[in-house]
Amino acid sequence: MLRLVNIHSAYGLVRVLKNVSLHVDGGEIVTLIGANGAGKTTLLRAISGLQPVQEGRIIFDGRDIANTRAEKLVRFGIAQAPEGRQIFRPMTVMENLELGGYLVCRLHGRKQLRRAIGEMFDMFPILRERQDQFAGTLSGGEQQMLAIAMTLMNKPRLLLLDEPSMGLAPLIVREIFEIISRLRKDEGLTVLLVEQNANAALRIADRGYVMETGKIIIQDRADALLENPEVRRAYLGRDKREIWE
Structure with missing residues (x-):
């Protein structure tokens, strides 16, 4: 590959x-x-x-x-999850995922974006629980899961x-x-x-x-x-x- x-x-x-x-x-x-x-x-x-x-x-x-x-x-x-858990800390978990899925939304619409977010919540259940929480208040491990999930949004x-x-x-x-x-x-x-x-x-x-x-x-x-x-x-x-x- x-x-x-x-x-x-x-x-x-x-x-x-x-x-x-x-x-x-x-x-x-x-x-x-x-x-x-x-x-x-x-x-x-x-x-x-x-x-x-x-x-x-x-x-x-x-x-x-x-x-x-x-x-x-x-x-x-090709997608990269960079060093240092580079998430948008003043924004919620849901808003971070929406930003991570910018391309899928642009190419396929919001319905596909919502489907992709649902898949991330299935993969990382803690993010579903934290979806309305500001990303900067998550634990280090939760922030890393969010960073990976954002990277995976565009498959x-x-x-x-x-x-x-x-x-x-x-x-x-x-x-x-x-x-x-x-x-x-x-x-x-x-x-x-x-x-x-x-x-x-x-x-x-x-x-x-x-x-x-x-x-x-x-x-x-x-x-x-x-x-x-x-x-x-x-x-x-x-x-x-x-x-x-």
């Missing part, structure tokens, strides 16, 4: 992505792990049209989409998730990752997941890539990466592993 070939990108004179290649097949969950500053978020931004690509190709369903406008990529079926085929566990308690992290697994199982959604919590990410992923200073340094099946001594030493802490055992 998605293939990156020798991607280079920079902020000004600082080269951030250096000859990055990876692929995500339809129906997979693929995770990208690495330390802060490794280039993970920049890579997602390049895929979603928010960061210029200087060299290389980004192929989605056989089409080179490098440097395509972000709003056009949403129509192609993407490829979901880009940036640090969905950031700042959340361990039990909430587990719930969020169970939701991601269910989206793949029940909806057939393809997911590219950027995550510092390598234990959680690798336990739900099919494959993984390890990124360091703008380069892919290791790639393998997720279960193999969990047992890789180098990956365990650098990224897999016992404290995080315990919540899954």
Whole structure:
């Protein structure tokens, strides 16, 4: 479904992505792990049209989409839930979902918008309970669910998730990752997941890539990466592993 070939990108004179290649097949969950500053978020931004690509190709369903406008990529079926739970905090949960479904409303009308909101409420029942509540008053986990639901409103085929566990308690992290697994199982959604919590990410992923200073340094099946001594030493802490055992 998605293939990156020798991607280079920079902020000004600082080269951030250096000859990055990876692929995500339809129906997979693929995770990208690495330390802060490794280039993970920049890579997602390049895929979603928010960061210029200087060299290389980004192929989605056989089409080179490098440097395509972000709003056009949403129509192609790519959506990103960015880092930091970027919701509209002074607005209600319902209003956030309506904004997330702007495109579906524009193309198919309010009836389809309401149907999509109903599907999100079925998927995230707590949001139905909180639909009239201001988004900024939700718990961190509820805000993350709302951010994901907003991204799903237009029924993407490829979901880009940036640090969905950031700042959340361990039990909430587990719930969020169970939701991601269910989206793949029940909806057939393809997911590219950027995550510092390598234990959680690798336990739900099919494959993984390890990124360091703008380069892919290791790639393998997720279960193999969990047992890789180098990956365990650098990224897999016992404290995080315990919540899954």
